[in-house]
Amino acid sequence: MLWHAPVSNDSWLAEYKNNGEPDWKKGENQTSSIIAIKGIAPFNVYSTTFTLLKPGTTFQYRISKNGQVIFTCDAKSLKSPEQSYRIAISGDMGAGNSTSKKIAYEIYKAKPDMVAVAGDIVYNRGLVSEYTTKFWPVYNKDDADTLGAPLLRSIPFAAAVGNHDALTRDLDRYPDALAYYHFWDQPLNGPDGKEGGALVPVLLGPDANKKAFYEGAGSKYPRMTNFSFDYGNAHWTVIDSDPYVDWTDSTLRDWLAKDLAAATNATWRFVLYHHPCFSSSRAHYEQQQMRLIAPVLEKGKVDIVFAGHVHNYQRTYPLTFIPDNVGIQLVAGATNTRIGKTVNGRWTLDKNFNGKKNTKPNGVIYIVTGAGGQGLYNPEQTGDKDSWQKFTKKFESTVHSFTVMDVDGATLVLRQLDINGKEVDQVKITK
Ligand SMILES: [Fe+2]
Structure with a gap:
């Protein structure tokens, strides 16, 4: 759990208690990190852990400043592997526009136990100043209405970085860039790369600005863009799909393979990243x-991959894919900046799976859920099936939407709800 406060000599404390318990417990391992960047x-970003929560329940926590309680909140604890749960997934949600706000409200009304963000957390450059205006007021609004909802304070969030979060790396022009590393607190169990390697490119800008960024980000940089965690009976692997990452690199691939292989206790395996690879959108x-x-x-043995970036909803047939080779690198500009790769290959599609009577997919299902608020892409393709790639089963780009996934043991129901709460797609998967 994280909270922010101006730098001062004030004394801050987080406490919590399970529902029905008389006494407050102190949050464990409280830390603070001063973010002092130009402009x-x-x-201070404070962090604490509530380690003695009963799984899958509502609990209370409160924040005190100099011994005075200034904030109290109900929140949901993490689910245990035996409990059922509901996850909301959406990408491209941090534009701070009216549709993003309405989607936040609809996510709140769906009562998820956790939210997974498929990148482009905050537009347009992932700056600290943009979190202040476009993200906190929408996803951490005091009251729930069509302008936002108190989601961040009450349920866990996990997020992948998108291009709008991670491509701005010139700390001369944008000293408050890469705010992801200041504001998020996600596992540091991924590959530990170096700037200029396969993981991230070098930062640009004056040394003083870089030093301020490094001090604020601490050990989160550059590691925190690839990680994994368990929630309920599922294993989630969250990775960075930005074009500067070299996913032909054996260190990254080995880490990914080992991470998935180690999830032996998980009933479900989900992968979350930003750039969809099986998309029909132009x-x-x-x-x-x-x-x-x-x-x-x-x-x-990944079950579902969730991506954003393309601002619409798409679902593939369950599929397997053999790439022909390492693909063709596309570059742009005077500095030959990588903008992506075209990768051809061979598909095997499971057209027998229908998510109704046949609920056992043979292959991985790829979901694009990037209709979380930004302008929709290629709505004209929705009814034009001839424009879809052969791997696409569902394409909906006439309305903003988000994903709701209900998991109960070995049964999973995935629904896509639109901005008015109306269902636009549903599939059931069983093990
Ligand atoms: Fe994007």
């Missing part, structure tokens, strides 16, 4: 770099 008033069609890891995901 932004210095602030927009961003050429950004197919994540096709390169399809065989790794298949071998790792």
Whole structure:
């Protein structure tokens, strides 16, 4: 659990208690990190852990400043492997526009136990100043209405970085860029790469700005873009699909393969990243770099891959894919900046699975759920099936939407709800 406060000598404390318990317990392992970057008033990010929660229940927590309680909240604890749960998944949701706000409200009304963000958390450059105006007021609004909802404070969030979160790396022009590393607190169990390697490119800008960023981000940078965790009976692997990452690199591929292979206790395996690799949209069609890891995901028995980036909803047939080669790198600009890869290959599609009578897919299902608020892409393709690639089973781009996934043991029901709460797709998967 995280909270922010201006830098001062104030004393802060987080406490919590399970429902019905008389006494408050102190949050464990409280830390704070000062973010002092050019152009932004210095602030502290506090972090604490509530370790003694009963799984899958509502609990209370409160924040005190100098001994005075200033904030109290109900929240949901993590689910145990035996409990059923509901996850909301959406990408491209941090535009701060009216549709993003309405989607936040609809997600709240769906009562998820957790939210997974498929990248492009905050537009347009993932800046600290943009979180302040476009993300906190919408996803951490005090009251729930069509302008937002108190989601961040009450249920866990996990997020993959998108291009709008991670491509701005010039700390001269944007000293408060890469705010992801300041504001998020996700597992640091991924590959530990170096700047300029397969994981991230080098940062640009004056040394003083870089130093301020490094001090604020601490050990989260650059590691926190690839990680995994367990929730309920599922294993989630969250990875960085930005075009600067080299997913032909053996260190990254080995980590991914090992991470999935180690999830032996998980009933379900989900992968979350930003750039979809099996998309029929004309927009961003050429950004197919994540096709390169399809065989790794298949071998790792991944059930569903969730992506955003393309602002609509798409679902593939269950499929397997063998890439022909390492693909063709697309570059742009005077600096030859990587913008993606085209990757061809061979597909095997399971057209027998229908998510109704036949609920056992043979292959990985790829979902694009990028209709979380930004302008929709290629709505004209929705009814034009001839424009769909052969792997696409469902394409909906006439309305904003988000994914709701209910998991109960070995049964999973995935629904796509539109901005008015109306169902636009549903499939059931069983083990
Ligand atoms: Fe994107």
